[in-house]
Amino acid sequence: MREPPAEWEWRLGTQPLTEIWDMGYRELRDVQMPFRAGDVKDFVKELKRTDHKIEMRQKRLDMMAKKLAAKPDSEEAAKPAEDVAMPPVEPPPKPTDEILIELEESKHRTAWVALRAAREVHLQHFGKIGTGDIELLLKEIENESENGKQVPASSTSTDAGDVGSGSPMTNPRTEHLNILFSPLTTTMSNLPKILVTGGSGYIGSHVIYTLQQTRRYKVISLDNGHNSHSNALDRVSALSRSELPENASEQEIETTVIENHSCDLTRRDEIRAVFEKYGKGGIWGVVHIAAYKAVGESVEIPLTYYENNVAATLYLLQVMNEFDCTRIVYSSSATVYGIPPTIPIPESTRLKADSPYGKTKVACETMIDDLCHSDSRWSGISLRYFNPAGAHPSGQIGEHPKGRPGNLLPLLAHMAVGRVDATTLKVFGNDYPTPDGTCVRDYLHILDLASGHLLALEALSDDSKVFGSSSTGRYKGYNLGQGRGISVLQIIEAMRKATGFDYQYEIIGRRAGDVPDLTADPTLAEKELGFKADQDLAVMCKDLWNFQSKNPDGYGKFE
Numbered sequence: 001m002r003e004p005p006a007e008w009e010w011r012l013g014t015q016p017l018t019e020i021w022d023m024g025y026r027e028l029r030d031v032q033m034p035f036r037a038g039d040v041k042d043f044v045k046e047l048k049r050t051d052h053k054i055e056m057r058q059k060r061l062d063m064m065a066k067k068l069a070a071k072p073d074s075e076e077a078a079k080p081a082e083d084v085a086m087p088p089v090e091p092p093p094k095p096t097d098e099i100l101i102e103l104e105e106s107k108h109r110t111a112w113v114a115l116r117a118a119r120e121v122h123l124q125h126f127g128k129i130g131t132g133d134i135e136l137l138l139k140e141i142e143n144e145s146e147n148g149k150q151v152p153a154s155s156t157s158t159d160a161g162d163v164g165s166g167s168p169m170t171n172p173r174t175e176h177l178n179i180l181f182s183p184l185t186t187t188m189s190n191l192p193k194i195l196v197t198g199g200s201g202y203i204g205s206h207v208i209y210t211l212q213q214t215r216r217y218k219v220i221s222l223d224n225g226h227n228s229h230s231n232a233l234d235r236v237s238a239l240s241r242s243e244l245p246e247n248a249s250e251q252e253i254e255t256t257v258i259e260n261h262s263c264d265l266t267r268r269d270e271i272r273a274v275f276e277k278y279g280k281g282g283i284w285g286v287v288h289i290a291a292y293k294a295v296g297e298s299v300e301i302p303l304t305y306y307e308n309n310v311a312a313t314l315y316l317l318q319v320m321n322e323f324d325c326t327r328i329v330y331s332s333s334a335t336v337y338g339i340p341p342t343i344p345i346p347e348s349t350r351l352k353a354d355s356p357y358g359k360t361k362v363a364c365e366t367m368i369d370d371l372c373h374s375d376s377r378w379s380g381i382s383l384r385y386f387n388p389a390g391a392h393p394s395g396q397i398g399e400h401p402k403g404r405p406g407n408l409l410p411l412l413a414h415m416a417v418g419r420v421d422a423t424t425l426k427v428f429g430n431d432y433p434t435p436d437g438t439c440v441r442d443y444l445h446i447l448d449l450a451s452g453h454l455l456a457l458e459a460l461s462d463d464s465k466v467f468g469s470s471s472t473g474r475y476k477g478y479n480l481g482q483g484r485g486i487s488v489l490q491i492i493e494a495m496r497k498a499t500g501f502d503y504q505y506e507i508i509g510r511r512a513g514d515v516p517d518l519t520a521d522p523t524l525a526e527k528e529l530g531f532k533a534d535q536d537l538a539v540m541c542k543d544l545w546n547f548q549s550k551n552p553d554g555y556g557k558f559e
C-alpha cells in the first residue's frame, strides 16, 4: 500500500513565493517601489512593516527548526532503547538566517535615517525620546499638533513659542547646506526641477510655496543667506506638507521637499557645482530672485551692486547655458521705469532707471533679452514687481528684513510689535503731485506676486503663446501690480486698522531717489499670463500683522 504523500512544506507552491508572502509583500509594486521617506509617520509605518516581516520570518524559522527536531533520522534511531537513560534535550541552536539579518539591518538603517531626518524639523522633542524611540517621537509630534489646533488661528499672541526652537516648523540647526530628507529622495522622480535663487528670502519663500502648491515641481533653492533665513524653507516645506491630502502619493510628498544649496552667485564655480549635481538638462528652469535691493545703499556702493546683481546674473546665465537649462524668470522691478512719463505704467515705457540698483535691473533684463534673441533655445520673462506686501495667511512665512527696515510696511509692522523703538513715522515729503501730497505706490499681496512667477514659468514652455513670432526672440517683460495707487498716508491708516497701533507721523524732507507715483498698468500680464493681483490692502496688512505678531523676532537672529 502506498504511503500518503508528506505534507508539502511551501504552502504557496514554492519556497520563494511562500517566503516573500510571509515577509509582508502583497503586490508587485511592494517589491518594485522601495520605501521613500516622507514624514515621521511614514518612517514609523516602514519600521512596523519591517517588524512584521521579521516576526513572520522568525515564525517560519521556528517552524522549520521544530520540523527538523521532530524528524527521526531513521525508524531505528527514533525508537528509544528501553533501558538507556535519555540525555536532556538541548534546544536547537538559533539558525543564522541571511534574510533575518538583512531585515534587522534594514530596520536599523530606517530608524537611523528617520532620526536624522526628523532631527531637522522636530529637534524640540529629542530630549524626550531617550535613545531614539521613533514611535514616541511620532506621538509627541501628534500631541503637539493636536494642541496647536486648539490655538485660534487669529491669535495675535506674541508668545515666542511660535518661532525659534519651540516651533515644529522651525529648524534652529539648519545652517547653510540643508538637503531635507534628500538621501532618500533626490533621485526618485522625474518631476521637472525648478531652481529658485534667493529661495529663502521673502519673495523666494512665497514663490517656492506657490510652486509646491501645484505638486508638479521639485524645487531646488539656492541662497547665500545674505538677507534671508533657511528657517523659512523649513516652514515652507512643513506648510506644504501639512496641506497634502491624507492619501498623497510619494511623488506629491516629494514636491514638498526642498533641496537647499548655499551658493554665492558671484562665484561661477559654486553655481556650476550645483548644476553638476543635476546634470545637463537636469534643471527645467530658473526663477532668479537673488539680488541686493536697497536703492539708497546702491548709490553708496554701486560696484557691489553691479557685482552682486549683474555679474552674478551673467555667471548664472553662462552656467545655465553650459547645462542646457535655457528658461529663466527674472525678478525685475518697477524701478526700471525711473520717473515714468505716464501713469499707470505700461510695459512699453522706455527703461530708464535712476539709481544704480535700478540700473542693475535694466542691465540684467537687457542681458536676458539679448540672449533670447541670439539663441532660439532660450526663453525669458522679466517680472517688474511693484510693491509686494503681506505674508502667507498662516503667519508661518513672511518678511524678515535684516536690521531696521527701510521699507514702509515692514517698518510699520516693526513699530507696532515694538522691535523699532519709535512711535512716530518719518514721512518722506508731502509736496508730491499726488492726491494727499505723499508718494503713491502700487501694493500687491506677496502670494499674488508669487503666483505671477508660476504663470511666467509656465509661459516658458515650448508651446507658449506669449512670445509671438520666433523672429523677435522669446523674451518679454511684464508688470506685476494691482493697478491701484495707494499713498503713504493711506498705508499708515490701513496698518492702524490692522494692528490697532496708534501710529504718529511727522513729515520730513523728500528721500533722495523717490518717485512720486509708481502705479502699474497690469493689463498685459492679465491678458497674456492670466495674472491678477486681487487681494486688497486690508488683507495685505492683516497678513503682515499676523506674521509679525506671531513672530515678533521674525525667523530669529541672522548669522
Ligand SMILES: O=c1ccn([C@@H]2O[C@H](COP(=O)(O)OP(=O)(O)O[C@H]3O[C@H](CO)[C@H](O)[C@H](O)[C@H]3O)[C@@H](O)[C@H]2O)c(=O)[nH]1
Pocket (backbone or CB within 6 Å): 293, 294, 295, 333, 334, 335, 386, 387, 406, 407, 408, 409, 411, 425, 426, 427, 428, 429, 438, 439, 440, 441, 488, 511, 514, 518
Ligand atoms: O520711513 C519711511 C519709509 C518709506 N516711506 C515712503 O514710503 C513709500 C514706499 O517706500 P518703500 O521704501 O517701502 O518702497 P519703494 O517704493 O521706495 O521701494 C520699493 O520699490 C522700489 C522700486 O521702485 C525697489 O524695488 C525697492 O526695492 C522696493 O522696496 C515711499 O514713498 C517712501 O518715501 C516713508 O515715507 N517713510
